Amino acid sequence: MEFQSCVNIKKEWDIVGARQLGRDIARKIGFGTVDQARIATAISELARNIYLYAGTGKVCFEALEEIDRKGIAIIAMDDGPGIKEIGQVMEDGFSTSGGLGAGLPGVKRLMDEFDIHSEEGKGTEIRVVKWLR
């Protein structure tokens, strides 16, 4: 397994940095352009959520390698306010910031696996995986 590489999210432009690194890793693993776009978009959503709601945090990447399959895991972590109603944020069209409210449910549809842990006042950790087909 490859070592984790992380990008700290502090400014809006760090989102672009995270996206580029993620896209590079995905390309190296062997994802096609469509999946690269999916992965880059998912990273963009997760990193933007950190920037918008938590202020600072980080996005980490992991190249997954199992006997029969390869993939990429993206872990977005922050120490922000946490999410009160996880069920609510996973609904399409729910937004507290006047956005489209398609971010998290969209990420779930873009990726193959989606795990979210959030504790109010402590922070949020989201881990998503995309497998190479």
Add this chain to the structure above:
Amino acid sequence: MDNKLKNIVLDHSDAIVKMWLEEFNTHKKQDYTSNISAEMFENTNREFVNVIFSSIENQGLSSDLDDFSERLINLGWPLGYLTDGMQVFRRVIVDFILKQSEQVDTDYFSEVLKKVDGWVDPIINQLVNEYSGSWEHIVSLQRVALQELSAPLIPVMENITIMPLIGTIDTERAKLIMENLLDGVIKHNAEVVLIDITGVPVVDTMVAHHIIQAAEAVRLIGSRCILVGIRPEIAQTIVNLGIDLGKFPTKSSLRKGFETALELTNRKIEDTQNRDADIEKLIDSLDGE
């Protein structure tokens, strides 16, 4: 005391320079000199140390220092070279003065340190200021250049205007896009605006949100917006994200969008070549009679 120290340094400048060069040459292995030839490095070192001495001699910053730092900035030498050089100089000169003095007590020691700092620090400040000033200048120039490029509006023909977007869209740029779009629509009296996103690498919910808002605002002032340049992979991610772009027409390429725009303004593209052929045929048929 003041002049005594200064005289010690100036009288033994040759020895100090030699020590400095020796000490500093060990830094050469560091990567900032990797693409600089040994000869160049040595020449610059000599010039550097001369500049330092001249500014100590003149009791202040000389124009030599300005010239020197300006030249290094233009050549792209790293600031690390200069700050390292000054740190080595400080070490060497304190060492040297203490060795020259027979009797060293704490008062004398602190006096020496204070004096040397008085020589070295203004030079470091000056160099750092020059460097950071030049960086800030470059960054501000680039910011202006980027801003000029960030939301261009091209009135291609009467009533049709195109906004080609290339690169990442952040909130600041999205604001600029909206402003330029609305201003341009009014100014050029455009009926149809084509927003081309061929060059936008990732369309996430935020980018889509801004585009939808811009299109809606364009609609409010009585024009129509067509989103063009949607690549297949972008189309898939938009569908996955569940973004509804159904409120305005979208096309895969600028060309198709342009044709639609012509239709919307009751015009179409016609081939003049065929017409010529038709006329020729007509003339030929006339000749035949």
